[in-house]
Amino acid sequence: MKIILDFDDTIFNTYQLFQELIKIFQGAGFTEEEFKKKYRETKNKAGGFELETILRLSRQLKSFDEEKVRKEIDSLVSDAEKFVYPDLADFTESFDKKNLVLLSCGETNFQREKIEKSKIASFFNKIIISPTEENKTDNLKNIFQKNCAEKIFFIDDKAEQIDRIKKDLPQIIVLKMERPQGKHKDIKSELADYVVKDLYEAREVILENVRS
Secondary structure (H helix, E strand, O other): OEEEEOOEOOOEOHHHHHHHHHHHHHHOOOOHHHHHHHHHHHHHHHOOOOHHHHHHHHHOOOOOOHHHHHHHHHHHHHOHHHHEOOHHHHHHHOOOHHHEEEEEEOOOHHHHHHHHHOOOHHHOOEEEEEOOHHHHHHHHHHHHHHOOOOOEEEEEOOHHHHHHHHHHOOOOEEEEEOOOOOOOOOOOOOOOOEEEOOHHHHHHHHHHHHHO
């Protein structure tokens, strides 16, 4: 058996982190809409949120205390452990660590640091960070090819990613995570095997499938 978990909005409260980022930029003189616009531009240019990119783009709007913003974001990320959903620990205790893989999308320094400072490495046998959603699919194909004789479970919050995986690898059992604060909770998957609201529900689904 292999269980592959997504990071953002699956085991990490990305919504809450985003709200804290908004507060930091508001404190620097930006409106929420100004921040969100530069946040979207940053993701498009850097392939994900990247501190130096958003600072550079924000300079185009107005002058601000960049060093203060940088320090506040560094402090926020250094305490990233507080954004990890508390059900992760209980979930991982139910399974052998050798069967657990973290698969995240967004190969930026910010994403890597966010995962590192979350202090979740001890829960997983392997951590994979792919630059794009397409690469994420390739990573899953590789895992499947190496473990095709086993049951493989994939937990993710993005409907598009889930449907892509199920079309390419219908043998994988896919669970769509719909956390109450999840960014993609209202975008429904056509091909997900199960929809769960947290990792407690996901654990029960997996254990039931293992028993059957």
